[in-house]
Amino acid sequence: MSASDVTELARDAFDQIEDAASRGVESIGDWFMDFAESLTEKPSYTPTPWHDLNQLIFGVRDGGMYVIAARPGDGKSIMAVQIALALAKERPVLFVSLEMNREEIGARAIASLGQIFIGSLNKHQLTDSDWKAFAAHRSALEALPLVIVDSSEVSTIPQLKAKARAVRRKYKRNPVVIVDYLQLLSSPVKAESRQVEVAGFSRALKLAAQQWKVPVLALSQLNRGNTQRKGKGAEPQLSDLRESGAIEQDADAVLLLHRKPVAGSADELKVIVAKNRQGQQGEVSLVWQGQFSRVLSKYDAREDLMPEKGTYS
Numbered sequence: 001m002s003a004s005d006v007t008e009l010a011r012d013a014f015d016q017i018e019d020a021a022s023r024g025v026e027s028i029g030d031w032f033m034d035f036a037e038s039l040t041e042k043p044s045y046t047p048t049p050w051h052d053l054n055q056l057i058f059g060v061r062d063g064g065m066y067v068i069a070a071r072p073g074d075g076k077s078i079m080a081v082q083i084a085l086a087l088a089k090e091r092p093v094l095f096v097s098l099e100m101n102r103e104e105i106g107a108r109a110i111a112s113l114g115q116i117f118i119g120s121l122n123k124h125q126l127t128d129s130d131w132k133a134f135a136a137h138r139s140a141l142e143a144l145p146l147v148i149v150d151s152s153e154v155s156t157i158p159q160l161k162a163k164a165r166a167v168r169r170k171y172k173r174n175p176v177v178i179v180d181y182l183q184l185l186s187s188p189v190k191a192e193s194r195q196v197e198v199a200g201f202s203r204a205l206k207l208a209a210q211q212w213k214v215p216v217l218a219l220s221q222l223n224r225g226n227t228q229r230k231g232k233g234a235e236p237q238l239s240d241l242r243e244s245g246a247i248e249q250d251a252d253a254v255l256l257l258h259r260k261p262v263a264g265s266a267d268e269l270k271v272i273v274a275k276n277r278q279g280q281q282g283e284v285s286l287v288w289q290g291q292f293s294r295v296l297s298k299y300d301a302r303e304d305l306m307p308e309k310g311t312y313s
Helices: 003-023 028-038 051-057 076-087 102-114 118-122 128-143 157-171 194-212 246-250
Strands: 065-070 093-097 146-150 176-180 216-221 253-260 268-276 282-289 294-296
Touching: 003 157, 051 253, 051 268, 051 282, 065 076, 065 194, 065 246, 076 093, 076 102, 076 176, 076 216, 076 294, 093 102, 093 157, 102 118, 102 128, 102 146, 146 157, 157 176, 157 194, 176 194, 194 216, 194 246
Parallel strands: 065 216, 065 253, 093 146, 093 176, 176 216
Antiparallel strands: 253 268, 268 282, 282 294
């Protein structure tokens, strides 16, 4: 364990002790009046970019942990980037990308905003119209309080917390945290098993959401169980969350993604709300535009504006 990790663990422990000491001992009567008064106000949710999904989960709330789980290539990173862009219009966002470098995340962001083919960005082959779209959205993107870090800067929970504190110092507000993806975190301390290790990551992120009073979004891989089931359309289930049932336990909402190309029409991305502490379960269908690294609500997609389908994910 590095000296910086030890320092961050000590700071975190001190913060928890300080929080516990400040709370003291309160009976229900000490706080129930405030709770009753809060019921006269609408709960605070920040909507996602998809109207259809907001009908089920309302959006994301402070203190909540939201898990987006999918097989590789089924859109979890694409959705995470779109959520980051939406939330960064209101507050700081720390996007921890453990699978891709920050330039790749930046490419997905500008592809989504400017409707630029992600393949053209990846190959550095932009047309004149692409450059115009790039220029039209560049200033707005650069002005967002969106901090993207990759595994060269953050790979452990202590490093993540240290980076979040740095973002807070810069913007004077705790950032929303997005981790892409949970199973790629590493631990400075050896755990007895991988399941225990991942459970520790999940619990740490949930506690961070509560302590910092921000939404935390954790992306997660699914195991291959759903691809081996018969008669169920290979749709994912909560039991498919890879390496730890603790992820399901800690999450306020779990969104399982399932993409199946549809011949002759726009591909759909099915979002299965498999767990939702604050609302109902259910599913919604979004329009998949992988070539632009984005998905759209059906309310936003117009057939006359739909581009040629691509294969990028």
